[in-house]
Amino acid sequence: MIERVRAWIDAAERVVALTGAGISTESGIPDFRGPQGVWTRNPEAEKLATLQHYMADPEVRKLAWRSRLDSPAWRAKPNDGHLALATLERRGKLDTLITQNVDGLHQMAGSSAERVIEIHGTMREANCMACGDRTPMERVLDRVRAGEEDPPCRSCGGILKSATISFGQSLVQADLARAERAARRCDLLLAVGSTLSVFPIAGVVPVAKEAGARVVIVNAAPTQMDDLADAVLRGPIGELLPRLVTAPA
Ligand code: NAD
Numbered sequence: 001m002i003e004r005v006r007a008w009i010d011a012a013e014r015v016v017a018l019t020g021a022g023i024s025t026e027s028g029i030p031d032f033r034g035p036q037g038v039w040t041r042n043p044e045a046e047k048l049a050t051l052q053h054y055m056a057d058p059e060v061r062k063l064a065w066r067s068r069l070d071s072p073a074w075r076a077k078p079n080d081g082h083l084a085l086a087t088l089e090r091r092g093k094l095d096t097l098i099t100q101n102v103d104g105l106h107q108m109a110g111s112s113a114e115r116v117i118e119i120h121g122t123m124r125e126a127n128c129m130a131c132g133d134r135t136p137m138e139r140v141l142d143r144v145r146a147g148e149e150d151p152p153c154r155s156c157g158g159i160l161k162s163a164t165i166s167f168g169q170s171l172v173q174a175d176l177a178r179a180e181r182a183a184r185r186c187d188l189l190l191a192v193g194s195t196l197s198v199f200p201i202a203g204v205v206p207v208a209k210e211a212g213a214r215v216v217i218v219n220a221a222p223t224q225m226d227d228l229a230d231a232v233l234r235g236p237i238g239e240l241l242p243r244l245v246t247a248p249a
Contacts, residue, residue: 005216005231006244008188009088012214013191014095017085018204022193022219022226024103027076033195033219051168054161055129061150061159067162068137069144078109081192084241086110091247094155096182100194100201102164119171119201121164130158137162176200183208189215190244193237196223205232218244 009015033035047053048064077085086109088094096118099106102123106116126140127133133155140160143151153160165171179201183189187206196202196217205225209215210234214230217223218240228231233240 001231001233002240002243005141005233008214008216008231009093009190009244010247012093012188014186015088015093015190016095016182016204016208016213017088017097017190017192018194018201018248019085019097019099019101019106019192020194020196020198021101023081023099023237024076024079024101024105024193026079026081026223026236027103027105028072029076029103029105030072031193033197038139046167049164049166051166054166055159057235058150061161064161065141065144065150068123069141071123073103076103076105077084078105079238081237081241082106082109084110085192087242089115091245095186096179098179098182098201098204100198102162117175117182119165119175119179121172123162123164125163126160128153128156128158128160131156134163135160153220171200179204180207183213184211186211186213189213191215191223191225191229192218192241194219194223195221196225 009151025031025106026143047060053060082105085097089111091223097106097111100120103119104122104124107113124137126135133153140151151160183204186206186208191205198204209228217229217232218237220234
């Protein structure tokens with residue numbers, strides 16, 4: 001099956017990749033719903049990512065800031081899966097990389113920022129929920145380290161949150177529209193490291209399929225969309241992806 005998918009990728013001209021938390025676990029960042037996932041081990045942690053709780057409860061915000069300080073993502077480096085997608089771009093095949101991840105590792109691996117759609121935002125910036133002011137996350141974390149447990153916005157005193165999309169928060173409509181457009185015109189959609197259960201973005205998979213693209217899923221566990229895929233490859237992403245994207249000799 002790997003050889004067949006490799007041949008599809010060699011023949012493809014416009015690949016769209018959709019990545020999820022599973023592509024970053026080999027960099028030391030746990031996913032949410034995998035067997036070792038943050039929510040699988042501690043369902044309460046989901047509260048920190050829910051807008052309503054975050055806005056209403058200072059205790060939730062204090063916990064959220066502490067968990068941001070401790071995030072393994074600050075030390076993480078891109079792995080072979082991220083590097084493989086950067087290779088696919090260098091080969092001129094990758095049209096768009098839609099990522100559900102907020103860790104910025106695709107860009108660190110060499111994927112061009114203009115091809116990456118961070119559909120769930122980024123943890124590398126903080127956003128004021130009142131005035132919309134954006135600040136590098138590192139600066140706000142310095143304030144937390146200095147003793148502010150729930151640092152307010154320096155411009156307006158509003159609540160600061162990482163610039164990620166929480167549950168209960170809308171996606172950026174322009175990003176979603178761009179992702180759907182890319183899915184509609186691609187000839188191969190590569191879904192990597194996602195349970196494909198978070199909507200609306202998982203919806204780009206059936207959009208691509210209906211528009212005539214091949215759909216390839218690379219994931220260790222079954223996903224919601226395995227039935228509509230042309231190929232499902234199960235195994236570690238860091239091993240499988242490099243084998244799929246290397247150019248023929
Ligand atoms: P998920 O947690 O729902 O699913 C991850 C999937 O990847 C699981 O099916 C798991 O079995 C698989 N997986 C994990 N490691 C793998 C590996 N090395 N090789 C192959 N498969 C592997 O992820 P999701 O669908 O992306 O949804 C989680 C949401 O949480 C996302 O929307 C994202 O915004 C956010 N999130 C982001 C990060 C990050 O930025 N790194 C981390 C955790 C969660």
